[in-house]
Amino acid sequence: MNGTPEENLIRRAYWFIRIRWIAAAGLVAITYVASRAFHIPIRAPALYVIAVVLAAYNLLFLIHLRRATSGTEPVRAPAINRTAAVQISLDLLALGALVHFSGGVENPFLIYFIFHMIIAGILLTRRAAFLQAAFAVSIFTSVALLEYSGVLPHHCLRGYVGQTLHDQPLYVTGVLVVLASTVFAAVYMATWVSSALREREAALAATNRLLVEQDLIKSEYVFRVTHDIKGHLAAIRTCLDPVIEGVTGPVPPEQLNLVNRARRRSDTLLAFVKALLELTRMRMCREVAMDAFQVESAIESAVNYVEARAVANSIVIDREIDATAGWITGARVYIEETFANILANSVKYSEDDSRITVRVVDEGETVLVEIADRGIGIPADEVPKIFDEFFRARNARAIERDGTGLGLSMAKQVVERHGGEIWIESGEGRGTTVSVRLPRNPPRGLSAGPALDFQRGEAYHDGSAGRRGVAQPG
Amino acid sequence: MSDSPKILIVDDDPDIVEAMRVVLESKKYSVSVAGSGEEGFAMAQSEKPNLIILDVMMETGSKGFEVSRRLNADENLKKVPILMVTAIKEKTGIGFSRESGDDAWLPVDEYVEKPLKPDELITKVEALLKKNPA
Numbered sequence: 001m002n003g004t005p006e007e008n009l010i011r012r013a014y015w016f017i018r019i020r021w022i023a024a025a026g027l028v029a030i031t032y033v034a035s036r037a038f039h040i041p042i043r044a045p046a047l048y049v050i051a052v053v054l055a056a057y058n059l060l061f062l063i064h065l066r067r068a069t070s071g072t073e074p075v076r077a078p079a080i081n082r083t084a085a086v087q088i089s090l091d092l093l094a095l096g097a098l099v100h101f102s103g104g105v106e107n108p109f110l111i112y113f114i115f116h117m118i119i120a121g122i123l124l125t126r127r128a129a130f131l132q133a134a135f136a137v138s139i140f141t142s143v144a145l146l147e148y149s150g151v152l153p154h155h156c157l158r159g160y161v162g163q164t165l166h167d168q169p170l171y172v173t174g175v176l177v178v179l180a181s182t183v184f185a186a187v188y189m190a191t192w193v194s195s196a197l198r199e200r201e202a203a204l205a206a207t208n209r210l211l212v213e214q215d216l217i218k219s220e221y222v223f224r225v226t227h228d229i230k231g232h233l234a235a236i237r238t239c240l241d242p243v244i245e246g247v248t249g250p251v252p253p254e255q256l257n258l259v260n261r262a263r264r265r266s267d268t269l270l271a272f273v274k275a276l277l278e279l280t281r282m283r284m285c286r287e288v289a290m291d292a293f294q295v296e297s298a299i300e301s302a303v304n305y306v307e308a309r310a311v312a313n314s315i316v317i318d319r320e321i322d323a324t325a326g327w328i329t330g331a332r333v334y335i336e337e338t339f340a341n342i343l344a345n346s347v348k349y350s351e352d353d354s355r356i357t358v359r360v361v362d363e364g365e366t367v368l369v370e371i372a373d374r375g376i377g378i379p380a381d382e383v384p385k386i387f388d389e390f391f392r393a394r395n396a397r398a399i400e401r402d403g404t405g406l407g408l409s410m411a412k413q414v415v416e417r418h419g420g421e422i423w424i425e426s427g428e429g430r431g432t433t434v435s436v437r438l439p440r441n442p443p444r445g446l447s448a449g450p451a452l453d454f455q456r457g458e459a460y461h462d463g464s465a466g467r468r469g470v471a472q473p474g
Numbered sequence: 475m476s477d478s479p480k481i482l483i484v485d486d487d488p489d490i491v492e493a494m495r496v497v498l499e500s501k502k503y504s505v506s507v508a509g510s511g512e513e514g515f516a517m518a519q520s521e522k523p524n525l526i527i528l529d530v531m532m533e534t535g536s537k538g539f540e541v542s543r544r545l546n547a548d549e550n551l552k553k554v555p556i557l558m559v560t561a562i563k564e565k566t567g568i569g570f571s572r573e574s575g576d577d578a579w580l581p582v583d584e585y586v587e588k589p590l591k592p593d594e595l596i597t598k599v600e601a602l603l604k605k606n607p608a
């Protein structure tokens with residue numbers, strides 16, 4: 001069984017309704033064949049009426065179920081169960097009437113009462129299922145006894161049985177005892193199996209809840225620790241800066257050299273901690289607010305972010321943006337940071353005087369953004385690992401020792417939380433193209449909560465966005 | 475301006491306070507210091523500074539926000555510019571550009587993330603003091 005208990009419940013409710021369509025159609029077909037082909041004197045008109053009644057209330061229940069499950073309000077399990085109980089009771093009454101108009105105890109379809117018992121055992125609680133069994137027994141017993149005593153007329157299945165059986169006490173008793181015991185046995189077995197299944201379902205749901213909770217606790221823990229570390233780092237930086245910048249008086253070169261090294265290391269750590277905070281925060285956010293924005297303006301914001309460094313290195317950023325690029329819906333801040341991350345990598349790992357091209361392609365339901373540079377590229381054997389957390393390519397490390405190794409993994413996380421894709425084409429010395437495909441309207445539900453990533457146990461091994469967490473070559 | 479402008483630093487991190495004090499005093503500002511939001515509010519009332527540098531997380535995670543609102547509600551202090559410094563910019567949306575005009579919820583003039591470089595600090599302080607000359 002997959003899905004939540006509620007989803008399973010709804011699926012079963014629809015299944016039950018589908019079965020009743022088959023039953024109504026089957027009733028019409030069998031009545032037709034029995035009366036026309038075999039000339040058995042059943043009360044065909046009455047049976048057709050029963051089939052119509054069956055179909056009619058099935059339609060009503062279908063409409064009711066659709067209405068109950070289409071709304072935004074959560075489906076209430078007890079309400080669905082109550083409806084199922086009413087349906088089963090109505091079915092039993094219909095079956096009782098059907099049996100009466102087609103031979104009573106002579107009718108072999110009497111055995112069909114068992115189907116309802118199995119359905120009751122699956123859909124209802126144990127108690128409710130046994131109540132339905134008692135109801136079924138009382139219905140067919142009443143039909144048999146009333147026909148036996150002559151209160152109800154008997155419609156003999158002449159041509160199917162040789163003689164009337166409804167007036168033979170031993171036969172009637174035998175049928176009733178066997179049927180009643182079968183009905184109760186069926187309910188007993190069905191509830192036994194389905195309650196075992198339901199327990200497992202509940203246990204799975206509970207385990208899942210626990211995992212989500214634990215994940216949140218872990219994230220909160222990482223968040224708090226990271227936050228504390230950041231406080232200390234900020235203080236270190238705030239104290240080092242005035243010294244380095246000579247506010248406290250001239251610093252001899254030897255001392256300045258060492259203090260500068262300390263500042264650089266604290267900068268690296270600070271960038272790392274900020275990236276970690278960002279992605280932990282996104283992980284803790286069950287829902288990311290989304291709104292509509294223009295793709296082009298998001299690209300421009302991202303370009304703005306890297307412009308200064310690009311200009312300093314005489315790197316030109318070309319834009320080839322489809323006029324119809326238009327709007328997309330998403331967490332704007334994170335999307336912008338994603339593009340900024342990718343662009344920052346391109347700038348960082350491009351040679352001076354080179355070009356970076358940003359292409360935006362309107363693909364209808366999706367938008368493709370390609371960021372291509374002519375930089376150092378990524379060694380072929382390292383391309384598959386490039387989205388891994390904390391991974392940095394060896395040529396990237398050679399160029400810049402310090403980096404978080406979180407930039408692209410966060411980009412990936414952001415894109416995937418929007419239901420999009422991200423991929424990289426690269427080769428050492430051949431430049432790198434990062435492609436991001438985003439749906440214009442992310443599917444509902446994707447925005448809510450991160451999918452638990454069981455392969456990576458750690459809470460912070462999850463990406464989101466971190467504008468400063470740019471580290472990997474791209 | 476006869477006297478040098480008075481700046482009140484309200485922050486519970488003594489190291490950050492000390493570093494900021496050194497930087498500001500090097501520019502001849504007169505600096506006073508409060509180590510908590512409550513102390514800061516009291517000192518703002520008694521000293522009438524020309525500018526307040528206010529930390530966000532102190533006694534509580536949002537003490538600075540509370541203090542800024544109280545300062546804004548005080549007739550004598552509502553004109554004093556506030557430079558709010560925070561260890562962490564909360565939630566998405568503030569991260570990328572803070573200039574997008576939702577100051578309504580926070581009566582501060584600048585909202586910056588720590589650490590602040592000495593020249594950044596001086597630039598911001600000078601700009602804010604121009605808004606409200608002593």
